[in-house]
Amino acid sequence: MTATATVGVLALQGDFQEHCVALRGLGASVVEVRKAEELDAIDALIIPGGESTSMAKLMDAYGMRAPLQAFPRGGRPLWGTCAGLILMASRLEEDRPEPLGLMDATVRRNGFGRQIDSFETELAITGIPGDPVHAVFIRAPVIVETGPGVETLAALADDTPVVVRQGNLLASAFHPELTGDARMHRYFLEMLPVGVVP
Amino acid sequence: MSTNGTDNGKETSTFLVKAGLAQMLKGGVIMDVVTDEQAKIAEDAGACSVMALERVPADIRADGGVARMSDPAMIEAIMRAVTIPVMAKVRIGHFIEAKILEAIGIDYIDESEVLTPADEEHHVWKHDFKVPFVCGCRDLGEALRRIGEGAAMIRTKGEAGTGDVVEAVRHMRTVMKQIRRVQLMGDDELTAYAKEIGASLDLLRETKRLGRLPVVNFAAGGVATPADAALMMHLGADGVFVGSGIFKSGDPSERGKAIVKAVTHYDDPEAIAEASKGLGEPMVGISARSLAPGQELATRGW
Numbered sequence: 001m002t003a004t005a006t007v008g009v010l011a012l013q014g015d016f017q018e019h020c021v022a023l024r025g026l027g028a029s030v031v032e033v034r035k036a037e038e039l040d041a042i043d044a045l046i047i048p049g050g051e052s053t054s055m056a057k058l059m060d061a062y063g064m065r066a067p068l069q070a071f072p073r074g075g076r077p078l079w080g081t082c083a084g085l086i087l088m089a090s091r092l093e094e095d096r097p098e099p100l101g102l103m104d105a106t107v108r109r110n111g112f113g114r115q116i117d118s119f120e121t122e123l124a125i126t127g128i129p130g131d132p133v134h135a136v137f138i139r140a141p142v143i144v145e146t147g148p149g150v151e152t153l154a155a156l157a158d159d160t161p162v163v164v165r166q167g168n169l170l171a172s173a174f175h176p177e178l179t180g181d182a183r184m185h186r187y188f189l190e191m192l193p194v195g196v197v198p
Numbered sequence: 199m200s201t202n203g204t205d206n207g208k209e210t211s212t213f214l215v216k217a218g219l220a221q222m223l224k225g226g227v228i229m230d231v232v233t234d235e236q237a238k239i240a241e242d243a244g245a246c247s248v249m250a251l252e253r254v255p256a257d258i259r260a261d262g263g264v265a266r267m268s269d270p271a272m273i274e275a276i277m278r279a280v281t282i283p284v285m286a287k288v289r290i291g292h293f294i295e296a297k298i299l300e301a302i303g304i305d306y307i308d309e310s311e312v313l314t315p316a317d318e319e320h321h322v323w324k325h326d327f328k329v330p331f332v333c334g335c336r337d338l339g340e341a342l343r344r345i346g347e348g349a350a351m352i353r354t355k356g357e358a359g360t361g362d363v364v365e366a367v368r369h370m371r372t373v374m375k376q377i378r379r380v381q382l383m384g385d386d387e388l389t390a391y392a393k394e395i396g397a398s399l400d401l402l403r404e405t406k407r408l409g410r411l412p413v414v415n416f417a418a419g420g421v422a423t424p425a426d427a428a429l430m431m432h433l434g435a436d437g438v439f440v441g442s443g444i445f446k447s448g449d450p451s452e453r454g455k456a457i458v459k460a461v462t463h464y465d466d467p468e469a470i471a472e473a474s475k476g477l478g479e480p481m482v483g484i485s486a487r488s489l490a491p492g493q494e495l496a497t498r499g500w
Contacts, residue, residue, distance in 0.1 A: 013244075049222050054244045118210065120214060121207050157207060
């Protein structure tokens with residue numbers, strides 16, 4: 001007995017369309033999410049790259065904070081990329097925005113520097129077979145510290161974690177949605193509970 | 199790109215990284231600010247980026263004279279005040295102003311017709327910079343010429359400092375109409391069309407393949423209300439610049455928040471209606487049609 005899953009992409013601001021394209025390419029049923037009630041109809045959610053302060057303002061303006069915090073409690077997969085990672089964190093080194101407090105990690109915004117320090121590199125990621133993943137970091141956050149329940153799936157040469165997982169929560173500091181390689185998206189879909197197919 | 203740096207397996211300043219920042223700004227509002235205090239108000243209103251400048255376009259229009267790059271100290275104060283990316287403007291063709299902005303670590307450079315052009319024949323060769331550029335356009339040919347020079351983001355020119363959205367609408371509709379035409383063209387027609395609009399054939403073919411510009415395309419020039427912003431999103435903009443429209447209005451904070459909401463919920467008239475209520479006075483506009491010849495900024499750029 002299987003049920004067909006619908007994957008939501010938070011569409012308040014940022015590059016949500018690129019996530020939608022990647023997911024649709026894998027045959028998933030995808031919806032853009034702009035309101036709290038739209039969270040009820042989805043089985044998994046991506047918080048995309050963008051500006052975390054803009055997204056947090058819109059989240060609060062439309063009463064989405066508590067529903068987003070409740071979203072992964074029943075086991076539904078949640079993945080944040082870049083700004084999404086910032087919003088999922090338990091602790092930020094900066095005073096803004098107020099994060100959702102889901103992933104047991106401390107995060108520093110723009111931790112690699114300004115735009116001129118943005119970069120591309122190759123990454124080996126646990127759970128992603130084959131060639132390294134080409135990773136694009138844009139004004140990316142740095143994961144400074146993780147709690148005991150958080151597993152590091154990929155790190156830079158200097159051991160800075162850049163992909164982390166805590167149960168049904170996944171977070172990446174870079175943008176798998178920008179490179180046309182859908183292996184991270186496939187990995188995320190495989191986090192859906194057994195019996196639910198994308 | 200010629201300025202790529204490689205360090206410890208990291209490649210910086212690639213075109214993907216430059217165009218990628220614009221991808222992150224999509225669905226957002228970039229606001230003109232003239233002080234660090236305004237920059238904080240903009241960030242707090244939900245701006246995804248701010249454009250740091252000494253005078254908003256409406257004041258540049260009113261004051262006349264030569265409009266130049268802003269004081270780097272003032273731009274740095276704004277960079278320190280906010281955590282969102284900061285953009286600043288250089289005069290068309292003024293590659294030294296651009297080098298100065300790159301030296302202070304600005305996140306995006308707008309080679310802008312709002313300032314007085316420094317070169318009436320050439321734009322900055324933008325591939326030579328580590329910092330990404332955004333440039334204005336009125337049509338597809340102009341957009342692709344700027345991308346060919348290295349622009350990693352495009353915006354309509356509109357008619358800045360008027361509060362009249364008509365020119366931004368004209369420019370966005372023109373670009374979209376031309377892209378739709380290109381999608382129906384065969385290879386032989388594309389060659390002729392590339393010549394006609396003064397665009398590179400390669401970029402024109404890429405535009406046809408994608409069914410859109412090869413980089414992010416924002417609306418700019420005359421956006422003053424939440425409804426204006428939502429209109430531009432419906433016409434195909436990836437996001438919106440608001441210049442004079444916010445800080446020349448009665449209540450910049452509330453207007454800023456409302457325009458941010460209208461861009462996210464552009465397809466939800468009830469949400470736009472709710473966001474539009476009780477915003478106080480909009481900026482006092484000037485009809486773009488009433489401008490005397492020579493007063494239009496959009497005709498600057500080649």
